[in-house]
Amino acid sequence: MSEQRNGHVRIGVYICHCGANIADTVDVKAVAEYAATLPGVVISREYKYMCSDPGQELIQKDIEEHAINRVVVAACSPTLHENTFRGAAERAGLNPFFVQMVNIREHDSWVHSDREAATVKAKDLVRAAVMRVYFHKPLEKRRVPIHPEVLVVGGGIAGIHAALTVANSGKRVYLVEREPTIGGHMAQYDKTFPTLDCAACILTPKMSAVRAHPNITLWTYSEVVSVDGSVGDYKVVVKRKPRYVHEDLCVGCLQCIETCVYKDSKFDDEFNLGLSKRKPIYIPFAQATPKVVVIDPDACIQLKTGKCKKSCMEACVERGAIDFAQKETYEEIHVGSIIIATGFQTFDPRRMPQYGYGKYPNVYNTLEVERLVNASGPTSGQVITRDGRVPKSVGIVLCVGSRDENTNRWCSRVCCMTSLKLAHLIKEHTGAEVYIFYIDMRAAGKGYEEFYQRVLNEGVHFIRGRVAEITDWALDPSEAGKLVARVEDTNTGFVRRIPLDMVVLAVGLEPQPDAHEVQRMFGISCSLDGFFLEKHPKLAPAPTYTDGIFIAGLCHGPKDIPDTVMQAGYAAAEAIALADTGFFELEPNTAYVVEEECSGCKTCVPLCPYQAVTFNEEKQKAFINEVLCKGCGTCVAACPSGSIKQNLFEDEEIYSEIEGVLAYA
Amino acid sequence: MSDKPKIAFYWCASCGGCEESIVDLAEDILEVAQAVDIVFWPVAMDFKRKDVEAMPDGAILATLVNGSIRTSEQEEMAHLLRRKSQILIAYGSCAHTGGVPSLANQFTREEILRYVYEEAPSVVNENRVRPQPRHGHNGTAVTLPEFRGLVRSLDQVVEVDYYLPGCPPTPKLLKQAVLTLLSGNLPPKGTVLAPDTAQCDQCPRKETKPVDLKITEFKRPHWTQIDPEKCFLAQGIICMGPATRSGCEAQCIRGNMPCTGCFGPTTRVRDQGAKILSALASSVNAREPEDIEKIMDGIVDPVGTFYRYSLAKSLLRAKVTR
Amino acid sequence: MEDRPVSDKLSTSVQWEPIIVAFFCNWCTYTAADLAGVARMGYDPNVRVIRVMCSGRVDPQFVLDAFAHGADGVLIGGCHPGDCHYVEGNYKTLRRYHLLRRLLRDLGIEEQRLRLEWIAASEGEKVSKTINEMVEQVRALGPLRLSRRFKEWDAELASLEAEAQSEEVVAHV
Ligand SMILES: Cc1cc2nc3c(=O)[nH]c(=O)nc-3n(C[C@H](O)[C@H](O)[C@H](O)COP(=O)(O)OP(=O)(O)OC[C@H]3O[C@@H](n4cnc5c(N)ncnc54)[C@H](O)[C@@H]3O)c2cc1C
Ligand code: SF4
Ligand code: SF4
Ligand code: SF4
Ligand code: SF4
Numbered sequence A: 001m002s003e004q005r006n007g008h009v010r011i012g013v014y015i016c017h018c019g020a021n022i023a024d025t026v027d028v029k030a031v032a033e034y035a036a037t038l039p040g041v042v043i044s045r046e047y048k049y050m051c052s053d054p055g056q057e058l059i060q061k062d063i064e065e066h067a068i069n070r071v072v073v074a075a076c077s078p079t080l081h082e083n084t085f086r087g088a089a090e091r092a093g094l095n096p097f098f099v100q101m102v103n104i105r106e107h108d109s110w111v112h113s114d115r116e117a118a119t120v121k122a123k124d125l126v127r128a129a130v131m132r133v134y135f136h137k138p139l140e141k142r143r144v145p146i147h148p149e150v151l152v153v154g155g156g157i158a159g160i161h162a163a164l165t166v167a168n169s170g171k172r173v174y175l176v177e178r179e180p181t182i183g184g185h186m187a188q189y190d191k192t193f194p195t196l197d198c199a200a201c202i203l204t205p206k207m208s209a210v211r212a213h214p215n216i217t218l219w220t221y222s223e224v225v226s227v228d229g230s231v232g233d234y235k236v237v238v239k240r241k242p243r244y245v246h247e248d249l250c251v252g253c254l255q256c257i258e259t260c261v262y263k264d265s266k267f268d269d270e271f272n273l274g275l276s277k278r279k280p281i282y283i284p285f286a287q288a289t290p291k292v293v294v295i296d297p298d299a300c301i302q303l304k305t306g307k308c309k310k311s312c313m314e315a316c317v318e319r320g321a322i323d324f325a326q327k328e329t330y331e332e333i334h335v336g337s338i339i340i341a342t343g344f345q346t347f348d349p350r351r352m353p354q355y356g357y358g359k360y361p362n363v364y365n366t367l368e369v370e371r372l373v374n375a376s377g378p379t380s381g382q383v384i385t386r387d388g389r390v391p392k393s394v395g396i397v398l399c400v401g402s403r404d405e406n407t408n409r410w411c412s413r414v415c416c417m418t419s420l421k422l423a424h425l426i427k428e429h430t431g432a433e434v435y436i437f438y439i440d441m442r443a444a445g446k447g448y449e450e451f452y453q454r455v456l457n458e459g460v461h462f463i464r465g466r467v468a469e470i471t472d473w474a475l476d477p478s479e480a481g482k483l484v485a486r487v488e489d490t491n492t493g494f495v496r497r498i499p500l501d502m503v504v505l506a507v508g509l510e511p512q513p514d515a516h517e518v519q520r521m522f523g524i525s526c527s528l529d530g531f532f533l534e535k536h537p538k539l540a541p542a543p544t545y546t547d548g549i550f551i552a553g554l555c556h557g558p559k560d561i562p563d564t565v566m567q568a569g570y571a572a573a574e575a576i577a578l579a580d581t582g583f584f585e586l587e588p589n590t591a592y593v594v595e596e597e598c599s600g601c602k603t604c605v606p607l608c609p610y611q612a613v614t615f616n617e618e619k620q621k622a623f624i625n626e627v628l629c630k631g632c633g634t635c636v637a638a639c640p641s642g643s644i645k646q647n648l649f650e651d652e653e654i655y656s657e658i659e660g661v662l663a664y665a
Numbered sequence B: 001m002s003d004k005p006k007i008a009f010y011w012c013a014s015c016g017g018c019e020e021s022i023v024d025l026a027e028d029i030l031e032v033a034q035a036v037d038i039v040f041w042p043v044a045m046d047f048k049r050k051d052v053e054a055m056p057d058g059a060i061l062a063t064l065v066n067g068s069i070r071t072s073e074q075e076e077m078a079h080l081l082r083r084k085s086q087i088l089i090a091y092g093s094c095a096h097t098g099g100v101p102s103l104a105n106q107f108t109r110e111e112i113l114r115y116v117y118e119e120a121p122s123v124v125n126e127n128r129v130r131p132q133p134r135h136g137h138n139g140t141a142v143t144l145p146e147f148r149g150l151v152r153s154l155d156q157v158v159e160v161d162y163y164l165p166g167c168p169p170t171p172k173l174l175k176q177a178v179l180t181l182l183s184g185n186l187p188p189k190g191t192v193l194a195p196d197t198a199q200c201d202q203c204p205r206k207e208t209k210p211v212d213l214k215i216t217e218f219k220r221p222h223w224t225q226i227d228p229e230k231c232f233l234a235q236g237i238i239c240m241g242p243a244t245r246s247g248c249e250a251q252c253i254r255g256n257m258p259c260t261g262c263f264g265p266t267t268r269v270r271d272q273g274a275k276i277l278s279a280l281a282s283s284v285n286a287r288e289p290e291d292i293e294k295i296m297d298g299i300v301d302p303v304g305t306f307y308r309y310s311l312a313k314s315l316l317r318a319k320v321t322r
Numbered sequence C: 001m002e003d004r005p006v007s008d009k010l011s012t013s014v015q016w017e018p019i020i021v022a023f024f025c026n027w028c029t030y031t032a033a034d035l036a037g038v039a040r041m042g043y044d045p046n047v048r049v050i051r052v053m054c055s056g057r058v059d060p061q062f063v064l065d066a067f068a069h070g071a072d073g074v075l076i077g078g079c080h081p082g083d084c085h086y087v088e089g090n091y092k093t094l095r096r097y098h099l100l101r102r103l104l105r106d107l108g109i110e111e112q113r114l115r116l117e118w119i120a121a122s123e124g125e126k127v128s129k130t131i132n133e134m135v136e137q138v139r140a141l142g143p144l145r146l147s148r149r150f151k152e153w154d155a156e157l158a159s160l161e162a163e164a165q166s167e168e169v170v171a172h173v
């Protein structure tokens, strides 16, 4: 059968020990001996590390000296080393698609402990591959060109850094941020741990650089609404929400805000987390980038009723930047790759009612306190409670919404350090006694342990124990009018009650509420915790399973600013490398219609998500555009007359695998 | 006898329709009859089994066997004719893929015998007598063929050279086949002597089949006013056409009945039922399990619908009973 | 490949053990199975995974063919609805699965022998849980092993063929 199609089949089988990883559980020698008995197999070997240079050379040599024309490598997952072995075959002059991998590590030795069963399984899988590889055909990889443009989604520190890096390499970058300004969470902080350098001082220059960079197109107050295409050519539609102010005309003089008919600021200021008020026309913060005002349609009288004096407009009459008729617009761009840097949200402590957030006004979360200690914040840097007092005792509760079965299981990584930073700043601003309630102090990071020691030496009290409850129920006069943290101090074994003027909940970090929609739109995956999933936890922590899409920063999982910046740089480097290579090699696993076999039943036509299948009215046959086909095989499985074939996943190949794994059933 | 090529016809488990179709050659049959010697044809001519047995092996150029194989006698005849013929042709759906009789593979032999000899409404059989394969009578043993546990296609019993599909095959295909045989210009062994594209290819309603079926309901043909012009699937009526080999000249469809699949699958397909299932299910317009289930409720008898003629040759061959 | 050895000591394992053929899509479930490996989340060794790019490639014929070749159960693993790497492939799988399940039921194959499970790339634990669960259920059902049944059927024929060769005369009524 296939002998005729492919010439005389000579199969080489290679069983990898992977050191002890496979060999400890699978009797590799027995598998190799067994493989040697299978039809078509002329060479069967086992070797310590097939992926090593000598391992690959083994294959190359056999191809050259023993005319092996099919290669089966039983080792780790094909997602790891398929390309390695295909490369070896290619170097020896064999078409790389005559290689089939068998996963006897991830799917066998690492998940089974019974040596006999694992060995039987390995034999079954090897046999299936040997039978399958029989049918393999030589194929050509397809190359798609890469648009050099890059899209960055999210303008926090991750997105900013990535955008600048890519732009500095000379490529055009579109940076899309859904808020009216870039900056993300970092813009809200006063100081950053562990160095306590001023956040604005290090962030603002980067924000300005984005604004000024000739290669960056910055679209704030905008969102990606659709993504089509694939690596090299993603067609992206961006919705630009109306800010009712022309970005190119506004110079940021802020006179409009001054003259707004609202004399007092009446609306919650999002940037300050409601700790201050703003007007309907506002700018999120002084260094907002772009420095362009925005009008809140839910607050503005003109936009709500059409019956305002429009004094803001009068103030801007010369520049004419304000335009109540502005409508949302859509921009369509083509980019070769995409960096997603959409960040995080903080845990909502209302989900842990025992801590009284939302009930007791003097219970805060860390983000709010970041604003309180900020010189340009709602209180100009004064730490005062909601009832206007300077607190004498402050308690910081760690792991709120982290490391907790009932809320989030993961460690949010930055709250310990954030709490140390805030303890230091609160003490500096108020001289209050500060208590930190912790489970473990995690200070792994450059300069972190040193910072911890410093705060310890400053006289902050550390109480080890999970706070059971925050209450205003005074048991004795010393507690009257205060909040009380009830906690078991696990170092001493006592249950303690600590009276406090102010409680700060060190809230954990969570995926954005719309993370799943974003994940779907871009066709990537989420980890169990809801953060975006990287391609490999160690070796590819910025690429995703979708070629040409990278993730950076908090959207991938909790991390501090240095790690965020590193990942952003890494993602940028990948995008630059992709653009510089200029092409991407695709698996040739596309489908095609065998025209003379097709009955024109049209079943397949609507099934393709990429519109790769069309119906040729003239010929009355279906046709697949192999450039559009991504090789899912859905149409192949559906064709009722078996007239569509899929390269690398032909019916015969799969049938022989089925037969192979079941040969002894 | 003359030196004309010898031809034989035989029937196994079949309805007789295939025999009828041979007669349907009408005047063409004369042409065929002139060109060949018919040496065995129980339905029409008085030759006996022993006549066949007397022939040297390979004496017959071609034997066309219709009907599926259920009994030991049919098996014997299949073997005998195989031996005596140079070319053995499975004629009609039953010999080709098991045909309607192989739907009986959904029941055990016991269930069938019990029903036929005891439970069927028209049966009166108080003593529950059943035919026995061997019966002693007056000192002699009388035997009946054994009733096998399974209905088989001809090629599940003996090697088959060619297939003529259809329930029954069309006279045109038969004539073509005979002429091909006589020409000596034989196609590769195992060929099904009909086009290898599916029915839609030759269907007069093809133009009316929409590109996106989006099936929201399956209707049963006898409960539906059928539009005589429009593709059946577009009307929500299951048509096996997309998964069925063409060559029948769309007879059922021209008679305003959907294709029920008698020509069997194309060569690329191993299981006709699974393939139409895949195509139809893929075209169903629902995403939620409950909605999908509701639409699938319209397919009252999936086995009978998808394997009407091919259960014996399906991948599972029969219902699993234990 | 007729000269494939039909039996060796593998086939003579004394106690029946279910064999489950699993079709896993490359992007979610196959990756999850890799993850289960990396995290050493052990599971029963009764499963044989066949990789396809998308669960949408799983032709119902493959499922039947696996049963016909002796699988005691078939597991299809794909991405969660909405998460398919190819947008919608898994919805087609879902529809086929619903109809196929009906067909199998009518053909006497218990529902638990065919399972469709959405397993995301991160759900290594679900891979091991699903496999263990299914192995247990199928073990409770007992062997299906249609391949053996087919061999018996062939044996039924062989006996006749032998008989036919020996020229025994049978009287017909
Ligand atoms: C209270 C607190 C204090 C901290 N202090 C420190 C510290 O002192 N030192 C330190 O190293 N780390 C600190 N961190 C951690 C630090 O905040 C993060 O490491 C960093 O902000 C991550 O940056 P990012 O760009 O990934 O995310 P973000 O800062 O969250 O930025 C994400 C951006 O993406 C935008 N966006 C989201 N979704 C979309 C969408 N769909 N379309 C377009 N745009 C979108 C958002 O509007 C936002 O601007 C602290 C964290 C907290 C909670
Ligand atoms: S294999 Fe998938 S992507 Fe390719 S044409 Fe078919 S349905 Fe479309
Ligand atoms: S499903 Fe198959 S036969 Fe029908 S139009 Fe598509 S390729 Fe042709
Ligand atoms: S589905 Fe049936 S009616 Fe419709 S075009 Fe095909 S054969 Fe004709
Ligand atoms: S239309 Fe279909 S069922 Fe009718 S004869 Fe033709 S193939 Fe057979």
Ligand code: FES
Residues within 6 Å of the ligand: C025, C026, C027, C028, C029, C053, C054, C055, C056, C077, C078, C079, C084, C085, C086, C087, C088, C089, C090
């Ligand atoms: S890629 Fe996983 S189901 Fe389609």
